[in-house]
Amino acid sequence: MCRLVAITSKDYISPMENILALETMKEGHDGSGMGIILKNLGGEFEEMKDYPILSGICSKDGLHRLDEYMERVGFQLRHTWTPRIKPVKGIQRRDHYFARVYEYPEEYKDRAFEEKEDLLLRTRIALRRMGEDDESIIVFSFYPDIITIKEVGDPLQLSEFFGLDDSNLKAKIIFAQGRQNTNYAINLYACHPFFIQGYGSMTNGENTAFVPIREFLMSRGFPGYIGYNSDSEVFTHILHYTCKILGYPLVYYKDIITPLKTSEIDGRPDSEVVRLLKVTLRPLCIDGPNCVIGFTPDGTCFMVQDSKKLRPGVVGGVKGKYGLMSEECGLDSAIPQRDRSLDIFPMKYDMVIVRPEAEEVVVWNQLRG
Amino acid sequence: MEPATRLDHNHQLTLKDFPYIIRWRDDRCKRCGRCTAVCPMFSIEPSVILRRTIHSEGPTPQPKAVRQVVTVIKQSTDINRYCTGCGTCTLVCPNEAIEPEYNPQHKFLFHKNRGGYPYRRGGRRNDPRLSTLDRLKFTRISMLTDPALDAGRHEFRIRTYLGRILPAEELPLRFVNGRLEVDKTSGKFIPPVREIYPVMIGSMSIGALSPTMWEGLAMGVTYLNEVEGMPVVMCSGEGGMPQRLLKSRFIKYFIPQIASGYFGWDEIVRTIPHMVEDPCAIEIKYGQGAKPGDGGLLMAHKVLRLIAEIRGVPMGVDLPSPPTHQTKYSIEESVAKMIQSMSMAWGFRVPVYPKISGTRTARAVLNNLVRNPYAAALSIDGEDGGTGAAYNVSMDKMGHPIASNIRECYLDLVKQGKQNEIPLIAAGGVGKTGNLAANAAALFMLGASAVAIGKYIMQAAAGCFGDEYNRCNICNIGRCPRGIATQDPKLYRRLDPDKVAERVVEVFKAVDVELKKIFAPMGRSTELPIGMSDGISADDPAIAERLQISYAC
Numbered sequence: 001m002c003r004l005v006a007i008t009s010k011d012y013i014s015p016m017e018n019i020l021a022l023e024t025m026k027e028g029h030d031g032s033g034m035g036i037i038l039k040n041l042g043g044e045f046e047e048m049k050d051y052p053i054l055s056g057i058c059s060k061d062g063l064h065r066l067d068e069y070m071e072r073v074g075f076q077l078r079h080t081w082t083p084r085i086k087p088v089k090g091i092q093r094r095d096h097y098f099a100r101v102y103e104y105p106e107e108y109k110d111r112a113f114e115e116k117e118d119l120l121l122r123t124r125i126a127l128r129r130m131g132e133d134d135e136s137i138i139v140f141s142f143y144p145d146i147i148t149i150k151e152v153g154d155p156l157q158l159s160e161f162f163g164l165d166d167s168n169l170k171a172k173i174i175f176a177q178g179r180q181n182t183n184y185a186i187n188l189y190a191c192h193p194f195f196i197q198g199y200g201s202m203t204n205g206e207n208t209a210f211v212p213i214r215e216f217l218m219s220r221g222f223p224g225y226i227g228y229n230s231d232s233e234v235f236t237h238i239l240h241y242t243c244k245i246l247g248y249p250l251v252y253y254k255d256i257i258t259p260l261k262t263s264e265i266d267g268r269p270d271s272e273v274v275r276l277l278k279v280t281l282r283p284l285c286i287d288g289p290n291c292v293i294g295f296t297p298d299g300t301c302f303m304v305q306d307s308k309k310l311r312p313g314v315v316g317g318v319k320g321k322y323g324l325m326s327e328e329c330g331l332d333s334a335i336p337q338r339d340r341s342l343d344i345f346p347m348k349y350d351m352v353i354v355r356p357e358a359e360e361v362v363v364w365n366q367l368r369g
Numbered sequence: 370m371e372p373a374t375r376l377d378h379n380h381q382l383t384l385k386d387f388p389y390i391i392r393w394r395d396d397r398c399k400r401c402g403r404c405t406a407v408c409p410m411f412s413i414e415p416s417v418i419l420r421r422t423i424h425s426e427g428p429t430p431q432p433k434a435v436r437q438v439v440t441v442i443k444q445s446t447d448i449n450r451y452c453t454g455c456g457t458c459t460l461v462c463p464n465e466a467i468e469p470e471y472n473p474q475h476k477f478l479f480h481k482n483r484g485g486y487p488y489r490r491g492g493r494r495n496d497p498r499l500s501t502l503d504r505l506k507f508t509r510i511s512m513l514t515d516p517a518l519d520a521g522r523h524e525f526r527i528r529t530y531l532g533r534i535l536p537a538e539e540l541p542l543r544f545v546n547g548r549l550e551v552d553k554t555s556g557k558f559i560p561p562v563r564e565i566y567p568v569m570i571g572s573m574s575i576g577a578l579s580p581t582m583w584e585g586l587a588m589g590v591t592y593l594n595e596v597e598g599m600p601v602v603m604c605s606g607e608g609g610m611p612q613r614l615l616k617s618r619f620i621k622y623f624i625p626q627i628a629s630g631y632f633g634w635d636e637i638v639r640t641i642p643h644m645v646e647d648p649c650a651i652e653i654k655y656g657q658g659a660k661p662g663d664g665g666l667l668m669a670h671k672v673l674r675l676i677a678e679i680r681g682v683p684m685g686v687d688l689p690s691p692p693t694h695q696t697k698y699s700i701e702e703s704v705a706k707m708i709q710s711m712s713m714a715w716g717f718r719v720p721v722y723p724k725i726s727g728t729r730t731a732r733a734v735l736n737n738l739v740r741n742p743y744a745a746a747l748s749i750d751g752e753d754g755g756t757g758a759a760y761n762v763s764m765d766k767m768g769h770p771i772a773s774n775i776r777e778c779y780l781d782l783v784k785q786g787k788q789n790e791i792p793l794i795a796a797g798g799v800g801k802t803g804n805l806a807a808n809a810a811a812l813f814m815l816g817a818s819a820v821a822i823g824k825y826i827m828q829a830a831a832g833c834f835g836d837e838y839n840r841c842n843i844c845n846i847g848r849c850p851r852g853i854a855t856q857d858p859k860l861y862r863r864l865d866p867d868k869v870a871e872r873v874v875e876v877f878k879a880v881d882v883e884l885k886k887i888f889a890p891m892g893r894s895t896e897l898p899i900g901m902s903d904g905i906s907a908d909d910p911a912i913a914e915r916l917q918i919s920y921a922c
């Protein structure tokens with residue numbers, strides 16, 4: 001089972017907090033990968049919130065081709081962050097790890113954000129395709145105010161490898177996942193958290209309805225619905241489809257992935273809509289054990305469980321700093337000062353929502369709406 | 370020397386030419402005559418023979434020939450009185466003295482065309498090989514990496530939808546006070562959708578079935594809905610439904626069918642103003658898996674008073690339905706019109722869908738329906754479907770197996786992103802060898818939203834004798850020995866409708882448990898695993914390739 005640590009805070013925090021929380025949850029072998037997404041960046045990125053950041057890994061040749069491509073499209077490199085790599089036994093070093101800040105191509109500068117987003121997505125996909133076969137270019141995200149780091153190995157060792165303990169990398173929302181190896185071939189694109197156009201999520205669990213969901217998403221005609229090296233990537237895309245493509249409020253995500261029984265719907269004030277969504281979005285119903293932790297572009301974080309609550313998950317903290325994690329010991333490590341009796345363990349009908357800036361926590365109940 | 374009798378029997382058949390040979394035991398038979406009385410084919414008859422036996426009495430051998438006249442049971446070699454192997458004689462024999470035995474070397478089809486009339490029969494395709502559905506297994510078992518569910522403890526929702534489903538982008542929703550609500554001012558038509566049990570009882574007409582059989586099925590279906598809370602629905606088949614049912618609140622569990630003969634529809638249309646509930650759906654029959662391209666035929670001897678009333682025709686006349694709807698010039702125009710008129714008859718509150726026989730052109734039909742916003746589903750009846758009457762050649766050689774037909778239709782929908790918009794109903798050979806739940810689940814995973822059964826329920830609920838070795842299969846001649854497919858009161862009295870209903874309920878409850886037993890270890894419980902093709906494998910690489918699933922051996 002994967003370990004999940006999400007921390008949302010009104011102040012900037014270091015990803016080390018997440019890594020240490022992951023470490024406390026460690027049980028057995030846990031070396032098949034770690035992913036971190038940082039959102040609402042601080043430090044050297046604080047002043048560059050409007051510029052898209054490309055996060056990824058390249059070989060020497062890959063970087064060369066990446067530069068060429070970016071130049072051709074008209075992106076200008078403005079700033080580069082690279083981790084100070086410290087060799088650690090067991091972690092295979094690749095040539096270039098980076099988060100590069102670009103300026104939009106000239107003709108895009110005055111366009112609407114939607115058009116810019118579209119360009120960023122298309123660029124990321126093009127880069128991904130260019131380097132997919134030989135792994136010469138791996139790009140995780142290309143979006144303003146977002147940095148993604150992924151690599152194979154034990155999280156604590158990786159933090160040393162990337163020098164995260166003494167880097168000035170900081171953010172207000174940090175998602176991290178330590179991945180158990182249920183897959184043999186470790187592909188970095190299979191590493192959580194996943195991100196698309198402002199929406200991100202990570203999951204511990206197994207998605208038994210993966211194939212029909214993937215087929216449904218891929219047939220939506222949206223170019224970003226590709227990949228699926230992990231069955232959990234669909235959770236992020238369903239979130240994006242629900243909130244961005246369809247424009248529904250976040251809570252309907254819960255109704256879509258774990259629809260109520262027909263008899264339960266009657267109790268909802270918006271029963272007519274819920275009934276329609278259950279039918280219309282039937283292929284997006286997830287099954288199997290899953291705890292999903294996600295964020296939306298405005299900085300809201302949430303946690304939902306599968307319809308039987310087969311995986312652990314807990315939300316707790318203090319005003320201004322909340323953790324959403326797969327186990328309570330992680331919370332103890334990250335936010336020891338909280339009142340443990342207020343910790344929330346969402347059950348099958350709950351969606352725990354932490355407002356932006358960790359302002360407050362609300363539990364939305366699917367039965368009552 | 371010339372024999373006393375000429376040995377010229379060349380124009381007669383031998384028993385060896387027949388598919389079933391009666392094994393009768395002289396030593397056990399007490400000559401009660403029950404077997405000959407029940408035989409629907411008059412294949413066996415009491416006869417006398419002169420028997421010569423040698424007797425010897427006394428201390429030394431003194432053999433003596435004794436001639437005796439004895440009664441025996443004789444099997445006819447008249448092709449019109451062939452033994453169907455139904456086994457009714459065995460059923461009624463008090464001494465286990467008689468039973469039919471299958472003869473694999475028979476030459477039946479060489480001879481069963483007397484008078485220039487090809488062999489006609491009822492039943493199913495005579496092909497006892499394993500169907501594709503039976504060659505699929507469920508191989509994605511949740512083991513340790515994800516907990517398997519517990520079929521007995523966890524909640525399972527085994528339901529599906531019948532009706533046209535709007536894509537999310539077209540739903541008339543608007544955002545008010547943090548919630549979505551349906552925008553009533555948009556004028557957008559939201560088609561009716563029914564939540565039903567994914568195993569339906571397929572179309573079998575009241576004329577083809579006996580009153581006791583139909584009543585039994587209808588009672589079973591109603592009980593399942595009203596008492597067990599299982600929304601099982603049943604299609605009427607061609608030829609209307611009794612007024613009493615049409616006007617009752619139970620009509621919501623039934624799907625009246627309109628076929629090319631339009632029998633019974635004057636009566637149905639006239640009843641609409643008096644109906645208290647809408648039917649579940651309307652099925653328009655364009656084809657049938659058992660006899661693609663062949664119309665229906667209800668023989669005159671089945672058209673008794675009740676049937677004549679329901680169908681709105683005189684008694685005692687043959688009722689042929691044309692092979693195709695006479696108005697069907699094109700799918701674009703007349704099929705669309707038909708779907709629309711039927712929808713309109715119920716104020717667009719009832720889903721209307723066509724049923725076709727399995728065919729390589731199914732995708733073309735489907736693609737057209739996808740573009741018709743009123744088409745509520747597509748039902749495809751594969752070659753293993755059954756029928757009350759058809760030419761043997763149609764049954765055995767015409768049609769398309771259901772598995773690949775459904776799969777290619779589903780994948781076509783996936784390509785267009787419309788896999789959830791128009792449900793596919795799969796029929797024809799579901800549960801052919803008794804594995805109803807497994808066949809149904811496999812079809813869901815190939816892409817069907819629901820399956821329909823006919824023969825299975827006849828066999829399971831009423832003990833129909835038919836099988837793929839042409840056992841019985843005389844549903845067309847009105848002499849069904851089980852009282853299932855006959856209008857003869859002497860025969861249908863044999864069938865107790867209460868028992869049929871009881872069995873229907875038992876069958877569905879058992880299927881429900883079995884489906885859970887399949888879905889639970891696969892980690893599926895919340896929605897039907899439609900299109901979960903990673904869950905199944907075929908035991909044959911060619912089948913796996915064709916169905917785009919994995920091969921496991």
Ligand code: SF4
Binds near residue numbers: 407408412452455
């Ligand atoms: S098996 Fe059926 S058809 Fe054959 S003799 Fe017996 S009753 Fe007649």
Ligand code: SF4
Binds near residue numbers: 827835841848
């Ligand atoms: S028992 Fe009746 S329904 Fe079954 S095959 Fe024989 S005639 Fe047909």
